[in-house]
Amino acid sequence: MKDLSPSDLKSILHSKRANIFYLEYCRVMQKDGRVLYLTESSKENLYFNIPIANTTVILLGNGTSITQAAMRMLAQAGVLVGFSGGGATPLYMGCEIEWMTPQSEYRPTEYLHGWMQFWFDDEKRLAAAKVFQQARINFLQKVWQKDRDLKNEGFDFNNERIQNALTTFHSRTDAANKQSELLLTEAQLTKALYKFAANSTNTENFTRQHQSTDLANDFLNHGNYLAYGLAASCLWVLGIPHGFAVMHGKTRRGALVFDVADLIKDALVLPWAFICAKENATEQEFRQQILQAFTDHKALDFMFDAVKQVALQEYTAEETEAQP
Known part of the structure; x- marks a missing residue:
């Protein structure tokens, strides 16, 4: 052959x-x-x-x-x-990232150049982080309003508790003056989503623990790491190093991978982790379900579009101003 x-x-x-x-x-x-x-x-x-x-x-x-x-x-x-360790999650640390990336000098440079134009400016980097936050909510809304299986399991975007949590999230995000405030607001929203998911699936006494042995936490770890894989691939293709994060700490290794993965985790990984735990699914069954959800809702496409939007925002503004 x-x-x-x-x-x-x-x-x-x-x-x-x-x-x-x-x-x-x-x-x-x-x-x-x-x-x-x-x-x-x-x-x-x-x-x-x-x-x-x-x-x-x-x-x-x-x-x-x-x-x-x-x-x-x-x-x-x-x-x-x-x-990775067993079940597609890291062996030693729940949020560590180690990817072996192909060595290629022929990837595009425009996205890295665009990223660098704003990244060293604190205010512009904060603005980019807010764009990411809005994008994740837009994706959450799109998925939960479209996916019949999620609706049948009680994941209704228009639920009053979800809307109240989002109202608080939007107001605090708009008012945030630094990344740490955005991270706190994000954590509060995710906590509210965990509570909503636990109630919707009748999961009792749920507490998010990366080292836990209960199914819901195991599936969250598993699904998150699959999302990290998509995020790392997206960034590698676009030529943006993983260290130039907009949300997570600037000195945290692989932090931009976490930022990009967060775009889809709440919408897809979170609900299916609880649903599959309720059904006592195996790791393989959960993995098949979450990968199918990534495909059905074009999660990787969405990541590329979101990262490109942030990377090229300065270019777009300049081009608009230059037009007669």
Whole structure:
């Protein structure tokens, strides 16, 4: 079988790619011009193909290994690789990020240039953070008003408690003078959403704990890390380093990944974590559900659009002023 060229592998835009893989207890390798993973059993060895041209992220969990040749092909296809603990969540810390990104000097520069134009200005960076906050609420509204399955489970955007929480959120966001105030406001909204989700799914005595062993917390950790994978891929494709955050701390490694992932977590990960916990779903069933939700609601597309909007806002203003 003839090896595919890097141009062939990149024929599908990242924003349109459908697959995220979490693998455990297997060996990832290159064979006959394809990337495969091998599972070993007492009776036979089984090979499974990974469609890397249509893949965004591969997470390697417990008991995995990967060959140099496979990494070369994944890099050519622009696939991010992450090492995680069991269940696609980090092994040691609930919010740590470690991604192995393809090395390419041919990504666009306009988004990084646009980002740098505002990032060193405290007021402009705060304004960008507020744009992100508004975008996440817009996405929450769009998803919860459209998704019939979520509505059937009681996740109604027009619910009085949700609207009261959003009213407080908007007023405090508009009045915020620094990032720490935005983070506090965000945390208060998320706490209200947790309470609403727990009530809607009859989850008793829920407390958000990253190291907890109850299903709702486990699924939240799991789904959040999948969202981090999408965010890291988005930023890599656009050429914006993960350290230039607008919400989380400027010195926190990978902070911009958290900012971008937050755009979709409340709308998709949060409700499905509680719903799947109520149904006593397995990790695999939850993962399939959340990945399908990402695809149905075009979560990665939305991330790209939101980041591009913030990155190019200065350019757009200048172009508008320059027109006769």
